[in-house]
Amino acid sequence: MADKIKFAFLLAGGCAGCEMAMVDMSEKLLSALDHLEIVFWAPTVADVKYKDLEAMEDGSIDLAFIDGMIRSSEHEHITRILRAKSKILVAFGACAALGGIPGMANQHTKKEIFNQSYFDTFSTDNPDKVVPQTTTRVDGKYELTLPEFYENVLRIQDVAEVDYFVGGCPPHHDFIAKAVEAIIAGNLPPKGSWLTSGKAVCDVCKRNPANKDMARTQVFESKRIVDGEPDPDICLLQQGYLCLGPITQGDCGASCLNVNMPCRGCGGPIPGVKDYGARAISAIGSILGSEEAAVQLMEKFPDLTKLVYRYSLPSSLLASKEK
Amino acid sequence: MAKVGVYVCHCGSNIAGVVDVAAVREYAETLPDVVVSREYLFMCSDPGQELIRKDIKDGLVDRVVVAACTPRTHEPIFRKALESAGLNKYFFEMANIRDQDSWVHGDDHAGATRKAKQLVASAVAKAANLEALEDTYVDVTQAAMVVGGGVAGIFAALDLANMGHKVYLVEKEPSIGGVMAQLDKTFPTNDCSACILTPIMVEVGTHPNIEMLTYAEVEDVDGYIGNFKVKVRKKQTYVDWTKCTGCGACAEACPAKVPDSFNCGMNDRGAAYIHFPQAVPKKAVVDMKHCLNCAGHKIGQEPRISKKTGEPMLAPCEKACAADAINRSLPWNPEGELIEIEVGTVVLATGYRVMEKEHFKEYAPDSPNVLTALQMERLISATGPTGGKLLRPSDGKKPKVLDFISCVGSRDIRHHTYCSRVCCMYMIKQARLLMEKYPDLEIYMHFIDVRTPGKDFDEYYTHAAEMGIHFIKGKPGGIEMLPDDRLRVLGYDSAMGENIEVDADLVILATAIELPEDAQKLAQKFSMTMDGSGFFKELHPKLKPVDTPIEGVFLAGCCQGPKDIPDTVAQAKAAAASAAIPLAQKRVKIEPILSEVYPEKCSGCGICVPLCPYNAISLKPYADRPRAVIDMTQCKGCGVCASACPSGAIILHGYTDDQIYSQIAALTQSA
Amino acid sequence: MEKCGLYLGCNIPFKAPDIEQSLRQVFPPLGVEVVDLPGASCCPAWGTAPSFDIDTWLALSARNIALAEKQGVDVMTGCNSCFGVLSEAKHVIDASAAKKDVVNEKLATIDSAYAGSSKIYHIGHILHEKIGTEKIKKNLRYSLDGLTAAVQPGCHLLWPTKSMEVTEENPFFPTMLSDLCGALGLRAPTYSNIEACCGMGAMRSTDQEKSFILAKEKLVRMKEELNPDMIVTTCSSCYLQLDGAQKIFRDRGEIDFEIPVFYYTQLLALCMGADPAEVACISDTPRAAIIAEIQSEQRRMK
Amino acid sequence: MPTVNLTQMNTHEIIQKVVEFGGDGVVKCIQCGACASICPVSHAGFPLFCKQLIRKVQTGYEEEILDDPSTWACVACNRCVEVCPRGVNPTEVIFAFRRIQANELAISTSSLMSQSNLYEKGHAVLSGESKKLRVKVGLPENPPTSVNDEKAQKEIQTLLDNSPMADLGIF
């Protein structure tokens, strides 16, 4: 057996859910650890500091995962460091690969976000109107610093070259296991690829009419999940619940569909798609049965953008607003 | 790496007079993938094409961009040039720098030149991403369909049949003949319409290659050139046509009163009727909408038994029919019969209607003495409501003063902006026929302009003036109703520059020719495009006058635009000849600009399946999973499925994502 | 009770106030409350602002319409010309947001604003469409059975249909006024030039003699074709022309007949029992005899 | 009438002017004559009715017809608008020309009276008899209009003062 693979795991701007998913591999993680030597996984698993990472030699890490997105100068800094140290860098999970849920903040300016966070909410008590500064002098002598909060949420690939992408919020543990096994076996696609089956959720969804030898029909009325409990055996889209399964990579095994919830797109677009949201409205717009149905949809979903870009707004072709 | 050759056309001065052609050529040289860039006076000329062929043969270029007029007319020409030089003809792309540039930006030479450069860059970018495609061929069903049994349909059907092809002639009325059968005499020779048309109708009726489907309408069309599947509904006649001899006894016996459409509503016919005396086929129908169910004998029921006689009580039509063709006890299906016919080509000859007078409020439409010209035609016809006698509808008296008004609904933005083309001539014809028969009549005719451009037409008109018919240049703006049922036409005489009035017994309105509503519905079934005037649009106004955007479907007669009988017959014969070409070739080419599924990318979501307007997409197992597949013979290449596919598994050859993105990139490069 | 803003114009209040009086008397019993539009001006007449500057015309018209809008009522006019000017102005303003802005900019200088919420009706439309002949019949005290009228609807009530709230089924062969006459028991057959112009208005002020050509042709055809007991019109201009010109023709010996002329609501008021001294007492062509006949005992309804 | 040399006419300028003053239909006219046939102005015998005016404008006449009062005889009956098959809106062409005439003060003096009445009292038509007549029929001396309403008169004057009409010095 060859040497153990030197492995690093970095949390950038996320919630650490992806790391929890990794742990959810359970026994499979244990057997994987036979092949992995964890050199950095702060702070969840290993007590290694940024400076320890900075001290490593460039290219000394074989494989690095990053979860979470870039929201601050700290995220960018450490991502760039890890990139330099790693032979293979994987953007792991929806935030890292697409911008994720936090990416929806790109519909708002930094100023709006600060106002909301530090002034406007009912529970905020901030009479001096204090907002975070990158540097603060305390007692006239101590200079304290904070990372800079960026105008926009960025993906990992916006600040560093990414070799592979994994979707999911979080990635499904069965799928992580497959990916890790493939990496260990050295069975990797060309760089820049997604580690994925390349198939949509529908391919693995037991509700897909095609999987039941039934014909798909057009949709005349859109529904939200609050509008009632969907029939658990029939395709949600057919029932009018805007499921994004057809547009989303299905390495999750249609987990949400299995619990009667529509897909919201965390798996990311099928490879080759340039813009997740645009592709989603093209597909959904196509199966609507009438002009009225399109109008009704927009009334039903007044914030359509946050529906179709729930996990991928920073990946949109029009990632930032026209100023 | 693609080797793109760019060829910029001067089109004489059409392009070069506005666009700096040399600058465009030089700019093209700087574009990626471009290996050679040339300009020439007329690229479509043989020496122009030779420039391209030589560069291909010399191995210099393997993709060709021509910047010239428009691909809509010239793409096929240049593709042929590529083919003859041994290059796949789909390695061709055109930049439209004439129709969409020099011709519309004549006052902005700099802007036109800048746009030409961008259009060339866009074409080059697409060209570099083009793929080789191959034409395929399918066999042609050896039969043709002609829709519409007027004079246009009659001649199209006869010519096709005489060439040896099986022809289905579909006509919505019980008889063929169309509007021409309603006409009295025809200009400019004044020969009797029925006399010249009837023998030809009989020829159609007896032709071994022609199957007439009268009282029938096209319900649905599927398929493509060479293999159309047309569903035709034969409406229920309630008369057994295999037995009916056309004697007309049922029509005479029928007590119902229905406005006779053949006589433009000027008299009544029965619910049981024969379309007109010279009908072909001469068969009766029962118009069930107006049937009175005499003797309580409803369709499909046994007759009641008379208490007096003990005999069954039959309706008069049943009793009158000696041939036993009318049997109301039978369970006639009101839906008639739906039959599916397979044909290789189709000629549409659905004809026209004239506008009703009700639209023209200023012309006293409520007066019975205001007639449309077609009503006038029936009024002077020997088979018309008065047996050919000129009588005033309000009181049956002989009129003394007649007044014709032209351009009623034509050349009028409230109705139709076009000239109906035949009105001037038929008004003059009617006036002449009337003058010849009743020399004491006073006849006035109001024109905006008298239009007589046909052979012998102007002589016909000037002779009418010599006969004493009064021609007045100026359109009347109104009619007043006088107490004695006469009509005061309020006119203006442009020649004198004076207001004039005519107190007329009869006013005849030359109402516009227009496409009937049912023809518009038919147009949708055949995916016809309509022109600005509301008629079926030919593929090219000059060079493809009987072709349509749907390959294998051709046009004849007034459904394509107003025209007279000689022009209609000429066009019908042209349409027949064109429709015969695929039949003679026995196979037709299918262009490869079609959609295709990459099954290994397909996720089987099935979203594409209900989108296809041609039902070309289905899900079939591929490596044990349901995957979409497109039937190439059904696909028309619209690309709606490719745009919808969430997996990007469908591509439309000739318009792939890569190709279009490269064009977007080129057009958003600052030029 | 439905309210309607009575737009008086110029001719009615200044030259034929008996018509104004008839308007004020007939509507309340028919269920329409007449609301005044205080401060209303000239519509403005075709020969004034509309002949000089479009925007000035629109602003003046819009100011009048705005008076009704402020009270939340529609406008009804007794004068055809006012109806034409106001309808056309409303049509032009409502068709273009830009025009509306221009108009409101002007109105802002006088603290007014045009919204487009009030419709423009002619009193004939209110009587025919809103009240209806059945309701009119129920309010009559005298019947005109056996009498014949020649009606004169007037140009501005007929065309252009594109800018009017209510239109005749066929404006070239109008029937509304004949219907309204029919409600009074009056026979009002059509005649050949029923739709023609009487020559009043701008034409009469430009060249009285030429305008009389039209008026005379109209009167002669009425006389020859119908021999009517009276002429009935819903246009104050036609009323003044046909009444006034008739006297002149007679004085000059150009015609040998006289036909009394009524504005429709005058006749209606008489049939409802109004005092002729209030509602029908100003005319050049004598009306006393026919008025006496109308309100005679034999004609009183049971 | 002397012969008109068409090449010496400036058609562009007058057409442009008519279009600017609201008669944009003038270029659509094909001289079919429908408007003339029912035009009261033509029937009454005025020389420059709708069709003639349009033709003359199309031909480039301006000075030659500027003083013709026929246009002021148009009662705006709009029947021509209703029957015109080309969407010319002849009434508007006449009014456009009237506006050109008005701006050159090529108008009758009697018309000036209406303008000043409108300015002073808000009514183009007034009558010296009116008060007497009104009292006779049992109405107040003045109707509830601008005639006796200073605020309303001020409003109308403001609108007119701020209009191009004010530049003509006719109030």
Place this chain on the structure above:
Amino acid sequence: MEFSPNIVGFACQWCTYAGADLAGNLRCKYPSTVKLIKVPCSGRVEPEYVMQALARGADGVFVGGCHFGDCHYKTGNYKTSRRMMLLTKLLSDMGIAKDRFRLEWISGAEGKKFAETITEYTEQVKKIGPNLFKGGK
């Protein structure tokens, strides 16, 4: 220099592209701002194309198809209409000025309308000003 917008157009080959050619035949003048990309049907225009053009800095994007009922492929333009309705919403949510994107139905017989539409649309885009966004991927 006056701002001359760069407008990327997508035109169905049966209607709007033919209408644009007809504008040429009729010599109807319009600004040289729009450059058409020919597609078989407006239903081939993916919302992503519109976004890509805007992302790459096109000042305006124009999509032209057949009138309802006139689609050469029966129903393609209905699909276009529904997709573009949703796209318009997305673009506005993402802060793209309303007239950066325009959908019009122009038939092959409407050469004059094509010229008028482009003239009017160009004016609209001029009013918004240049697209400063250059983010195409």
